[in-house]
Amino acid sequence: MKSFIIIFALLSSTLFAESKVYFGLDYGSFNENFKSLDAESSSEAMRLKVGYGIREEYSVEVSFDSLNNDSKIFSNNDSKKYGLNIAVVKAFDLNMYLLPYFKAGFGAGYINIDREVQSKLNYGSFSAEVGTLIPINEYFDLALAYNYKNLSYESVDTIADKVKYESNVDTFYFGFNIRY
Amino acid sequence: MKKTIYSLFILLVMIFTACGENTKAPVIADIASIQIDDNNLSIYSTDEAQTLTASVTYTDSTTAQINDADIWNNSDYDVLYMYNGSVSAASNGGSSTxxxxxxxxxxxxxxxxxxxxxxxxxxxxxxxxxxxxxxxTGTFEDNTSKVIKTNLVWTADNGAVISVDENYVATITILSGDTNVTATLFEETNTSAPLAPITKTYTVN
Structure with missing residues (x-):
């Protein structure tokens, strides 16, 4: 326990010493496939990120994403999806020009729908992401990423049943981060 | 290096977007209507519960039973007992929606x-x-005679024990001596024209 506290204290002090707040914006393209439904959705995605940490090490990131919708799955008038996510980022400094990273997190969101007895479906999500940062300077970097997200939707009410659906969302993102 | 990465990414995005399909009609049919499948109904005041059925019709014209859904209502619980579409009389006469x-x-x-x-x-x-x-056995206002199953309470004295099973069959265990057996109808409700309880005495020597 003592050694854990010491290591944690050392890590914390290092992290705080070199950590920076960063803001980022990503644009991407996603493809959503449902597990028990013959349904698919593909469109564009945007993501706004706020994080804190060391670019070459660990960061904690909160992001707000918006997924456009060009499909009709739950109703004739399905809207965009909006989600809030929290994730831990681990980057690997390989002494290259690139900083590959791995990100894992979870989140929640919703989609507005137009069904007789439901106007909104909430969902929970788990995500994993691999990508690379391309540092331009100390304060600015570009990012390329592939993000996998598993969405578990709230039950759809058909009176006779309440049916839960799950989907997998694959997204390619391209964006930038500004660090302070 | 940068150019290669950007080109690769743009290519991936283009391929990915091109591969993506969009479902253009809702695959989860919505509710179009709900209905009680039974017509107006008459039930005998002492019969067992009768189950009504209700169904939903979806926008794709399929249907499903919704008897167990929390959708039922009853305008007068003094007249009618109801649970999930199962109805039985609570009083001797009357009507309810x-x-x-x-x-x-x-x-x-x-x-x-x-x-x-x-x-x-x-x-x-x-x-x-x-x-x-x-x-x-009862006689009803439409001159039908039927065995009485519900809204009936049996009582007995002289240590006799009466049990009623799930099929509404009452069994009495008679001991020696005089045993008064009483049948009372609609004991717990006020009816406009209550029927007086009937008592019979059985003698065992």
């Missing part, structure tokens, strides 16, 4: 209770200690 509603959808039917006008206890030969089946 039974409905279903969900969102903007609803449907309703009228359930009337056929009144019991007279009844009697079956006169089995009870002349020794042991178990005997008790039965009460």
């Amino acid at each position: 039974v409905g279903i509603s969900y969102g903007r959808f609803s449907d309703e039917i009228n359930v009337s209770v056929i009144k019991l006008t007279d009844f009697n206890i079956s006169s089995d030969d009870i002349n020794a200690t042991g178990d005997y089946i008790l039965e009460a």
